[in-house]
Amino acid sequence: MANRDFAVDVAAYQPTSMSTYKHAGARQVIVKLTEGTGYFNPKASAQIKSAHTHHMYVHGYHFATFGNSASRAKAEAKFFVTCAKKLNVSKKRYLWLDWEAGDGNVIINSTYSNTKAILAFMKVCHDAGYKVGLYSGAYVLRQYVDTAKIIKKHGTCLWIASYTTMGRIDNPDFNYFPSMEGVAMWQFTDNWCGLNVDGNITLKELIADTAKSPAKKVAKPKPKAKTPSICYVPILYGNPNYKVRLLDSAGHYQKYINTNTSWKIWDEKTIRGMKCYKIGTDTQWIPAKYVKEV
Incomplete structure:
Protein backbone atom coordinates (compact mmCIF):
# COMPACT_ATOMS: atom_id res chain seq x y z
CA MET A 1 0.00 0.00 0.00
CA LEU A 203 4.85 10.00 4.64
CA LYS A 204 4.90 6.52 6.14
CA GLU A 205 2.51 3.60 6.17
CA LEU A 206 0.01 4.30 8.96
CA ILE A 207 -2.63 1.69 8.26
CA ALA A 208 -0.70 -1.55 7.74
CA ASP A 209 -2.31 -4.54 9.35
CA THR A 210 -0.24 -5.54 12.37
CA ALA A 211 -1.32 -9.18 12.18
CA LYS A 212 1.58 -11.45 11.43
CA SER A 213 1.45 -13.22 8.10
CA PRO A 214 2.09 -16.97 8.07
CA ALA A 215 5.73 -17.73 7.56
CA LYS A 216 6.49 -18.59 3.96
CA LYS A 217 8.10 -21.93 3.27
CA VAL A 218 11.52 -21.39 1.81
CA ALA A 219 12.71 -24.05 -0.57
CA LYS A 220 16.01 -25.54 0.48
CA PRO A 221 18.76 -24.72 -1.99
CA LYS A 222 20.08 -27.59 -4.01
CA PRO A 223 23.44 -28.77 -2.74
CA LYS A 224 26.25 -27.16 -4.65
CA ALA A 225 28.49 -29.48 -6.61
CA LYS A 226 31.67 -30.08 -4.70
CA THR A 227 34.63 -28.15 -6.07
CA PRO A 228 37.62 -30.43 -6.73
CA SER A 229 40.68 -29.72 -4.59
CA ILE A 230 43.28 -30.35 -7.31
CA CYS A 231 43.17 -29.87 -11.06
CA TYR A 232 45.53 -30.87 -13.83
CA VAL A 233 46.11 -28.86 -17.02
CA PRO A 234 46.93 -31.47 -19.69
CA ILE A 235 48.86 -30.92 -22.91
CA LEU A 236 46.34 -29.47 -25.34
CA TYR A 237 45.99 -30.10 -29.04
CA GLY A 238 49.13 -32.31 -28.96
CA ASN A 239 51.33 -29.24 -28.51
CA PRO A 240 53.48 -29.23 -25.34
CA ASN A 241 54.19 -25.53 -25.88
CA TYR A 242 50.50 -24.57 -25.88
CA LYS A 243 49.61 -22.30 -22.97
CA VAL A 244 46.29 -21.41 -21.31
CA ARG A 245 45.37 -17.81 -20.59
CA LEU A 246 43.90 -16.97 -17.18
CA LEU A 247 41.19 -14.43 -16.28
CA ASP A 248 40.58 -12.22 -13.29
CA SER A 249 37.29 -12.37 -11.36
CA ALA A 250 35.86 -9.52 -13.46
CA GLY A 251 36.49 -11.40 -16.72
CA HIS A 252 39.60 -9.56 -17.91
CA TYR A 253 42.28 -11.75 -19.50
CA GLN A 254 45.56 -12.02 -17.64
CA LYS A 255 48.83 -13.99 -17.99
CA TYR A 256 49.33 -17.46 -19.51
CA ILE A 257 50.25 -20.69 -17.69
CA ASN A 258 51.92 -23.83 -19.06
CA THR A 259 50.07 -27.06 -19.72
CA ASN A 260 51.11 -30.37 -18.15
CA THR A 261 50.89 -28.68 -14.73
CA SER A 262 48.84 -29.25 -11.57
CA TRP A 263 47.19 -26.61 -9.38
CA LYS A 264 45.34 -26.38 -6.08
CA ILE A 265 41.76 -25.07 -6.45
CA TRP A 266 40.60 -22.40 -4.02
CA ASP A 267 37.17 -21.47 -5.38
CA GLU A 268 34.74 -21.85 -8.28
CA LYS A 269 32.56 -19.31 -10.11
CA THR A 270 31.10 -18.49 -13.51
CA ILE A 271 33.06 -15.89 -15.50
CA ARG A 272 32.10 -14.81 -19.02
CA GLY A 273 29.55 -17.63 -19.01
CA MET A 274 32.24 -20.24 -18.28
CA LYS A 275 32.79 -22.31 -15.16
CA CYS A 276 36.21 -21.29 -13.83
CA TYR A 277 38.49 -22.42 -11.03
CA LYS A 278 40.54 -20.09 -8.86
CA ILE A 279 44.12 -21.44 -8.76
CA GLY A 280 45.85 -18.54 -7.04
CA THR A 281 44.97 -14.89 -6.45
CA ASP A 282 41.83 -13.14 -7.67
CA THR A 283 43.57 -12.60 -11.02
CA GLN A 284 44.19 -16.31 -11.55
CA TRP A 285 41.03 -18.05 -12.75
CA ILE A 286 41.25 -20.84 -15.32
CA PRO A 287 38.32 -22.02 -17.47
CA ALA A 288 37.29 -25.52 -16.33
CA LYS A 289 37.17 -26.73 -19.93
CA TYR A 290 40.98 -26.72 -20.03
CA VAL A 291 41.52 -28.85 -16.93
CA LYS A 292 41.01 -32.34 -15.63
CA GLU A 293 39.77 -32.81 -12.08
CA VAL A 294 41.90 -35.09 -9.92
Whole structure:
Protein backbone atom coordinates (compact mmCIF):
# COMPACT_ATOMS: atom_id res chain seq x y z
CA MET A 1 0.00 0.00 0.00
CA ALA A 2 1.38 3.41 -0.94
CA ASN A 3 2.77 5.66 1.78
CA ARG A 4 1.19 8.79 0.27
CA ASP A 5 -2.42 8.97 1.46
CA PHE A 6 -4.58 12.04 1.84
CA ALA A 7 -6.09 12.35 5.31
CA VAL A 8 -8.39 14.88 6.94
CA ASP A 9 -8.68 15.70 10.62
CA VAL A 10 -12.13 16.61 11.88
CA ALA A 11 -13.67 17.96 15.04
CA ALA A 12 -17.05 19.35 16.07
CA TYR A 13 -16.58 22.14 13.49
CA GLN A 14 -16.87 19.64 10.62
CA PRO A 15 -19.98 17.73 9.50
CA THR A 16 -20.81 14.22 10.63
CA SER A 17 -20.73 12.88 7.07
CA MET A 18 -17.32 12.07 5.60
CA SER A 19 -18.73 11.61 2.10
CA THR A 20 -17.38 14.86 0.64
CA TYR A 21 -13.87 14.19 1.93
CA LYS A 22 -13.94 10.64 0.60
CA HIS A 23 -14.96 11.80 -2.86
CA ALA A 24 -12.21 14.45 -2.80
CA GLY A 25 -9.64 11.68 -2.34
CA ALA A 26 -9.13 11.26 1.41
CA ARG A 27 -8.55 7.68 2.57
CA GLN A 28 -7.91 8.35 6.25
CA VAL A 29 -9.67 10.41 8.93
CA ILE A 30 -8.28 11.60 12.26
CA VAL A 31 -11.25 12.34 14.51
CA LYS A 32 -10.96 14.59 17.55
CA LEU A 33 -12.23 12.56 20.47
CA THR A 34 -11.33 14.48 23.60
CA GLU A 35 -9.79 17.56 25.20
CA GLY A 36 -8.48 17.92 28.73
CA THR A 37 -10.18 15.49 31.10
CA GLY A 38 -13.81 16.40 30.47
CA TYR A 39 -14.55 17.39 26.88
CA PHE A 40 -15.81 14.79 24.43
CA ASN A 41 -16.49 15.62 20.77
CA PRO A 42 -20.29 15.18 20.43
CA LYS A 43 -19.93 14.37 16.73
CA ALA A 44 -17.14 11.82 17.14
CA SER A 45 -19.33 8.73 17.11
CA ALA A 46 -21.22 9.80 13.96
CA GLN A 47 -18.01 10.89 12.21
CA ILE A 48 -16.35 7.55 12.89
CA LYS A 49 -19.43 5.64 11.73
CA SER A 50 -19.57 7.67 8.50
CA ALA A 51 -15.85 7.14 7.87
CA HIS A 52 -16.26 3.40 8.19
CA THR A 53 -19.34 3.49 5.94
CA HIS A 54 -17.20 5.14 3.28
CA HIS A 55 -14.37 2.63 3.81
CA MET A 56 -11.97 5.17 5.31
CA TYR A 57 -9.37 4.38 7.98
CA VAL A 58 -9.99 6.03 11.35
CA HIS A 59 -7.50 7.41 13.89
CA GLY A 60 -8.26 9.56 16.94
CA TYR A 61 -6.69 12.67 18.45
CA HIS A 62 -6.76 14.47 21.78
CA PHE A 63 -6.23 18.21 22.33
CA ALA A 64 -3.86 18.69 25.26
CA THR A 65 -4.35 21.16 28.10
CA PHE A 66 -1.68 19.75 30.43
CA GLY A 67 1.21 21.99 29.31
CA ASN A 68 4.29 20.53 30.98
CA SER A 69 2.57 18.64 33.80
CA ALA A 70 3.31 14.93 33.59
CA SER A 71 0.63 14.06 36.16
CA ARG A 72 -2.09 15.94 34.26
CA ALA A 73 -0.79 14.43 31.02
CA LYS A 74 -1.38 10.93 32.40
CA ALA A 75 -4.89 11.85 33.54
CA GLU A 76 -5.76 13.28 30.11
CA ALA A 77 -4.33 10.23 28.38
CA LYS A 78 -6.41 7.85 30.49
CA PHE A 79 -9.55 9.84 29.61
CA PHE A 80 -8.57 9.75 25.93
CA VAL A 81 -7.93 5.99 25.94
CA THR A 82 -11.23 5.29 27.70
CA CYS A 83 -13.13 7.22 25.03
CA ALA A 84 -11.17 5.59 22.20
CA LYS A 85 -12.10 2.15 23.54
CA LYS A 86 -15.78 3.10 23.86
CA LEU A 87 -15.75 4.24 20.22
CA ASN A 88 -13.99 1.03 19.14
CA VAL A 89 -11.03 2.81 17.57
CA SER A 90 -8.89 -0.03 16.24
CA LYS A 91 -5.56 -0.65 17.91
CA LYS A 92 -4.14 -1.02 14.40
CA ARG A 93 -4.58 2.76 14.09
CA TYR A 94 -3.04 5.78 15.82
CA LEU A 95 -3.98 7.83 18.85
CA TRP A 96 -2.45 11.27 18.28
CA LEU A 97 -1.60 13.89 20.87
CA ASP A 98 -2.36 17.43 19.66
CA TRP A 99 0.05 19.53 21.75
CA GLU A 100 -0.09 23.21 20.79
CA ALA A 101 -0.95 26.59 22.30
CA GLY A 102 -4.64 27.20 22.94
CA ASP A 103 -7.46 26.38 25.34
CA GLY A 104 -5.13 26.90 28.28
CA ASN A 105 -2.32 24.68 27.05
CA VAL A 106 0.84 26.59 27.96
CA ILE A 107 3.79 25.60 25.80
CA ILE A 108 6.34 28.24 26.87
CA ASN A 109 8.08 26.06 29.43
CA SER A 110 11.40 24.24 29.41
CA THR A 111 11.96 21.80 26.58
CA TYR A 112 12.83 19.15 29.16
CA SER A 113 9.59 19.48 31.14
CA ASN A 114 7.44 19.74 28.00
CA THR A 115 9.00 16.61 26.54
CA LYS A 116 8.68 14.71 29.80
CA ALA A 117 4.95 15.46 29.98
CA ILE A 118 4.38 14.56 26.33
CA LEU A 119 6.16 11.24 26.77
CA ALA A 120 4.09 10.52 29.88
CA PHE A 121 0.90 11.01 27.83
CA MET A 122 2.13 8.87 24.94
CA LYS A 123 3.20 6.07 27.30
CA VAL A 124 -0.32 5.68 28.67
CA CYS A 125 -1.72 5.35 25.14
CA HIS A 126 1.06 3.01 24.06
CA ASP A 127 0.68 0.83 27.13
CA ALA A 128 -3.03 0.53 26.31
CA GLY A 129 -2.02 -1.14 23.05
CA TYR A 130 -2.35 1.73 20.59
CA LYS A 131 0.06 3.21 18.10
CA VAL A 132 0.91 6.75 19.16
CA GLY A 133 1.95 10.00 17.51
CA LEU A 134 2.53 13.69 18.29
CA TYR A 135 0.98 16.64 16.42
CA SER A 136 1.99 20.29 16.46
CA GLY A 137 3.31 23.07 14.28
CA ALA A 138 6.84 22.76 12.96
CA TYR A 139 7.96 25.90 14.85
CA VAL A 140 6.51 24.70 18.17
CA LEU A 141 8.17 21.31 17.92
CA ARG A 142 11.53 22.82 16.99
CA GLN A 143 11.46 25.39 19.80
CA TYR A 144 9.76 23.65 22.73
CA VAL A 145 10.04 19.87 22.34
CA ASP A 146 12.98 17.49 22.21
CA THR A 147 11.64 15.56 19.22
CA ALA A 148 14.74 13.34 19.16
CA LYS A 149 13.59 11.80 22.45
CA ILE A 150 10.07 11.31 21.10
CA ILE A 151 11.38 9.61 17.96
CA LYS A 152 13.82 7.46 19.90
CA LYS A 153 10.96 6.16 22.03
CA HIS A 154 8.19 5.84 19.44
CA GLY A 155 9.89 5.86 16.04
CA THR A 156 8.64 7.91 13.07
CA CYS A 157 5.59 9.41 14.78
CA LEU A 158 5.49 13.19 14.20
CA TRP A 159 2.51 14.86 12.54
CA ILE A 160 3.73 18.28 11.44
CA ALA A 161 1.64 21.34 10.53
CA SER A 162 3.33 23.75 8.12
CA TYR A 163 1.54 25.71 5.38
CA THR A 164 3.24 27.22 2.32
CA THR A 165 0.43 29.81 2.16
CA MET A 166 -2.91 30.43 3.80
CA GLY A 167 -6.04 29.61 1.86
CA ARG A 168 -7.03 26.72 -0.34
CA ILE A 169 -4.40 24.11 -1.25
CA ASP A 170 -5.36 20.89 -3.01
CA ASN A 171 -1.99 19.12 -3.23
CA PRO A 172 1.16 19.40 -1.11
CA ASP A 173 4.19 21.14 -2.61
CA PHE A 174 7.13 19.11 -1.35
CA ASN A 175 9.50 21.93 -2.25
CA TYR A 176 8.22 23.50 0.98
CA PHE A 177 8.16 20.37 3.09
CA PRO A 178 9.26 21.16 6.67
CA SER A 179 12.28 18.87 6.71
CA MET A 180 12.51 17.25 10.13
CA GLU A 181 13.46 13.82 11.38
CA GLY A 182 10.66 11.40 12.24
CA VAL A 183 7.82 12.94 10.21
CA ALA A 184 4.99 10.45 9.63
CA MET A 185 2.40 12.92 8.31
CA TRP A 186 2.38 16.52 7.06
CA GLN A 187 -0.58 18.87 7.49
CA PHE A 188 -0.07 21.17 4.51
CA THR A 189 -3.27 23.25 4.54
CA ASP A 190 -6.25 24.24 6.67
CA ASN A 191 -8.49 24.45 3.59
CA TRP A 192 -8.07 21.31 1.55
CA CYS A 193 -9.85 21.40 -1.81
CA GLY A 194 -11.90 24.36 -0.60
CA LEU A 195 -13.70 22.16 1.95
CA ASN A 196 -12.59 24.12 5.04
CA VAL A 197 -10.94 21.06 6.52
CA ASP A 198 -7.28 20.39 7.30
CA GLY A 199 -5.48 18.51 4.54
CA ASN A 200 -2.73 16.03 5.39
CA ILE A 201 -0.44 13.74 3.44
CA THR A 202 1.12 10.63 4.96
CA LEU A 203 4.85 10.00 4.64
CA LYS A 204 4.90 6.52 6.14
CA GLU A 205 2.51 3.60 6.17
CA LEU A 206 0.01 4.30 8.96
CA ILE A 207 -2.63 1.69 8.26
CA ALA A 208 -0.70 -1.55 7.74
CA ASP A 209 -2.31 -4.54 9.35
CA THR A 210 -0.24 -5.54 12.37
CA ALA A 211 -1.32 -9.18 12.18
CA LYS A 212 1.58 -11.45 11.43
CA SER A 213 1.45 -13.22 8.10
CA PRO A 214 2.09 -16.97 8.07
CA ALA A 215 5.73 -17.73 7.56
CA LYS A 216 6.49 -18.59 3.96
CA LYS A 217 8.10 -21.93 3.27
CA VAL A 218 11.52 -21.39 1.81
CA ALA A 219 12.71 -24.05 -0.57
CA LYS A 220 16.01 -25.54 0.48
CA PRO A 221 18.76 -24.72 -1.99
CA LYS A 222 20.08 -27.59 -4.01
CA PRO A 223 23.44 -28.77 -2.74
CA LYS A 224 26.25 -27.16 -4.65
CA ALA A 225 28.49 -29.48 -6.61
CA LYS A 226 31.67 -30.08 -4.70
CA THR A 227 34.63 -28.15 -6.07
CA PRO A 228 37.62 -30.43 -6.73
CA SER A 229 40.68 -29.72 -4.59
CA ILE A 230 43.28 -30.35 -7.31
CA CYS A 231 43.17 -29.87 -11.06
CA TYR A 232 45.53 -30.87 -13.83
CA VAL A 233 46.11 -28.86 -17.02
CA PRO A 234 46.93 -31.47 -19.69
CA ILE A 235 48.86 -30.92 -22.91
CA LEU A 236 46.34 -29.47 -25.34
CA TYR A 237 45.99 -30.10 -29.04
CA GLY A 238 49.13 -32.31 -28.96
CA ASN A 239 51.33 -29.24 -28.51
CA PRO A 240 53.48 -29.23 -25.34
CA ASN A 241 54.19 -25.53 -25.88
CA TYR A 242 50.50 -24.57 -25.88
CA LYS A 243 49.61 -22.30 -22.97
CA VAL A 244 46.29 -21.41 -21.31
CA ARG A 245 45.37 -17.81 -20.59
CA LEU A 246 43.90 -16.97 -17.18
CA LEU A 247 41.19 -14.43 -16.28
CA ASP A 248 40.58 -12.22 -13.29
CA SER A 249 37.29 -12.37 -11.36
CA ALA A 250 35.86 -9.52 -13.46
CA GLY A 251 36.49 -11.40 -16.72
CA HIS A 252 39.60 -9.56 -17.91
CA TYR A 253 42.28 -11.75 -19.50
CA GLN A 254 45.56 -12.02 -17.64
CA LYS A 255 48.83 -13.99 -17.99
CA TYR A 256 49.33 -17.46 -19.51
CA ILE A 257 50.25 -20.69 -17.69
CA ASN A 258 51.92 -23.83 -19.06
CA THR A 259 50.07 -27.06 -19.72
CA ASN A 260 51.11 -30.37 -18.15
CA THR A 261 50.89 -28.68 -14.73
CA SER A 262 48.84 -29.25 -11.57
CA TRP A 263 47.19 -26.61 -9.38
CA LYS A 264 45.34 -26.38 -6.08
CA ILE A 265 41.76 -25.07 -6.45
CA TRP A 266 40.60 -22.40 -4.02
CA ASP A 267 37.17 -21.47 -5.38
CA GLU A 268 34.74 -21.85 -8.28
CA LYS A 269 32.56 -19.31 -10.11
CA THR A 270 31.10 -18.49 -13.51
CA ILE A 271 33.06 -15.89 -15.50
CA ARG A 272 32.10 -14.81 -19.02
CA GLY A 273 29.55 -17.63 -19.01
CA MET A 274 32.24 -20.24 -18.28
CA LYS A 275 32.79 -22.31 -15.16
CA CYS A 276 36.21 -21.29 -13.83
CA TYR A 277 38.49 -22.42 -11.03
CA LYS A 278 40.54 -20.09 -8.86
CA ILE A 279 44.12 -21.44 -8.76
CA GLY A 280 45.85 -18.54 -7.04
CA THR A 281 44.97 -14.89 -6.45
CA ASP A 282 41.83 -13.14 -7.67
CA THR A 283 43.57 -12.60 -11.02
CA GLN A 284 44.19 -16.31 -11.55
CA TRP A 285 41.03 -18.05 -12.75
CA ILE A 286 41.25 -20.84 -15.32
CA PRO A 287 38.32 -22.02 -17.47
CA ALA A 288 37.29 -25.52 -16.33
CA LYS A 289 37.17 -26.73 -19.93
CA TYR A 290 40.98 -26.72 -20.03
CA VAL A 291 41.52 -28.85 -16.93
CA LYS A 292 41.01 -32.34 -15.63
CA GLU A 293 39.77 -32.81 -12.08
CA VAL A 294 41.90 -35.09 -9.92
